[in-house]
Amino acid sequence: MLIVARTLAVLSVLFTLMAIEIWGVQYLPIGFEATLVLGGYAFWLGIMSAVSAVAIAVVRSRSGRRREFSFIVLLSVVALLGLAALLCLVLIWQLSLQ
Numbered sequence: 001m002l003i004v005a006r007t008l009a010v011l012s013v014l015f016t017l018m019a020i021e022i023w024g025v026q027y028l029p030i031g032f033e034a035t036l037v038l039g040g041y042a043f044w045l046g047i048m049s050a051v052s053a054v055a056i057a058v059v060r061s062r063s064g065r066r067r068e069f070s071f072i073v074l075l076s077v078v079a080l081l082g083l084a085a086l087l088c089l090v091l092i093w094q095l096s097l098q
Helices: 002-025 032-061 067-097
Strands: none
Touching (some): 002 032, 002 067
């Protein structure tokens, strides 16, 4: 389970970086529709993988191994904070256009 939780934590960070690149930076010109679809998928997959990694870490840490899962929780929380910041920036940008 430790390998699964670590993999999910790393995937959550990668999906977060992908969502930030697609919605925020827009380095790759992929088109408007693809930006919404791929950015949305990356956003939701980042949330789901981070929450799953935290859930695995919490359940497994109750069995007595707490030190091994602190890095997993750290990565997942950083990914969730990054996604929350991205969502706030996108909403602020949308409200400023109106």
